[in-house]
Amino acid sequence: MGFVLRRDVRQYFGDGAYKWRPPAVAKTIREIRFEGFGEYYQDRTTGDLQTRTVATAISVDFANSASATIRPWRTETDVLTRPFRIRPGIVIPPGSYTFNRHGASFGTDRSRRIVFDAGGSWGSFYSGQRQEASAGLTWRPDSHLSLEASHSFNAVQLPQGDFSTSLFNGRVTYNFSRKWLSTCLVQVNSAARLTSINARVRYIYRPNSDIFFIYNQTTGVGVERPNRQFQIKVTYDFIR
Numbered sequence: 001m002g003f004v005l006r007r008d009v010r011q012y013f014g015d016g017a018y019k020w021r022p023p024a025v026a027k028t029i030r031e032i033r034f035e036g037f038g039e040y041y042q043d044r045t046t047g048d049l050q051t052r053t054v055a056t057a058i059s060v061d062f063a064n065s066a067s068a069t070i071r072p073w074r075t076e077t078d079v080l081t082r083p084f085r086i087r088p089g090i091v092i093p094p095g096s097y098t099f100n101r102h103g104a105s106f107g108t109d110r111s112r113r114i115v116f117d118a119g120g121s122w123g124s125f126y127s128g129q130r131q132e133a134s135a136g137l138t139w140r141p142d143s144h145l146s147l148e149a150s151h152s153f154n155a156v157q158l159p160q161g162d163f164s165t166s167l168f169n170g171r172v173t174y175n176f177s178r179k180w181l182s183t184c185l186v187q188v189n190s191a192a193r194l195t196s197i198n199a200r201v202r203y204i205y206r207p208n209s210d211i212f213f214i215y216n217q218t219t220g221v222g223v224e225r226p227n228r229q230f231q232i233k234v235t236y237d238f239i240r
Contacts, residue, residue: 012039013039033059036054037056040053051079054073070103071104101121113141114137114139118135120133125156128158137149144175147173149168195218
């Protein structure tokens with residue numbers, strides 16, 4: 001079972017990368033990658049273009065597991081055959097739009113107790129501009145507990161109107177032992193006026209066999225009606 005983003009389309013995509021591990025700086029840099037990606041959507045009946053994306057990236061993985069990525073170029077063409085209501089009161093007219101974006105991100109040493117990630121992108125967006133910034137922090141005070149928080153913010157300027165969105169994620173993970181594991185995720189989406197909570201306790205009673213106790217809660221408007229769910233999931237491996 002899955003969710004189909006588009007119907008009646010043909011999708012073509014491909015990506016390639018060149019990985020370089022320079023011996024002269026092996027104590028500092030583990031790997032440098034040069035990557036390229038392309039994706040093409042067309043109407044299956046008429047063959048008309050729907051969306052085309054081409055992007056490049058240069059990534060550096062350091063010896064201490066820190067990383068940095070530069071995305072010097074990403075171009076996207078999106079063909080709207082009908083008005084696109086991107087926000088209440090803000091509608092993008094039909095037409096063909098091509099926009100170019102750039103970005104960068106980095107992350108600190110993943111083996112440390114405190115890990116910091118940040119990134120951003122900027123450039124054109126349909127007939128206007130969009131700037132995006134994100135940051136995340138992970139703290140592991142001991143071998144059992146992990147605390148994570150991240151936030152992303154978008155500022156969009158269009159001829160039809162300006163708006164901004166923010167998304168917050170918070171996660172607490174606590175492992176009582178190798179058999180009892182627990183995690184709780186909280187997400188707040190300003191654009192959808194949605195808050196969701198997912199809490200899960202996992203018991204591994206034998207290798208490859210688990211019992212999950214799951215609680216979900218959603219509060220929002222529109223499609224995401226307020227709801228609460230409690231689930232129990234059991235897996236059993238018959239192969240010994």
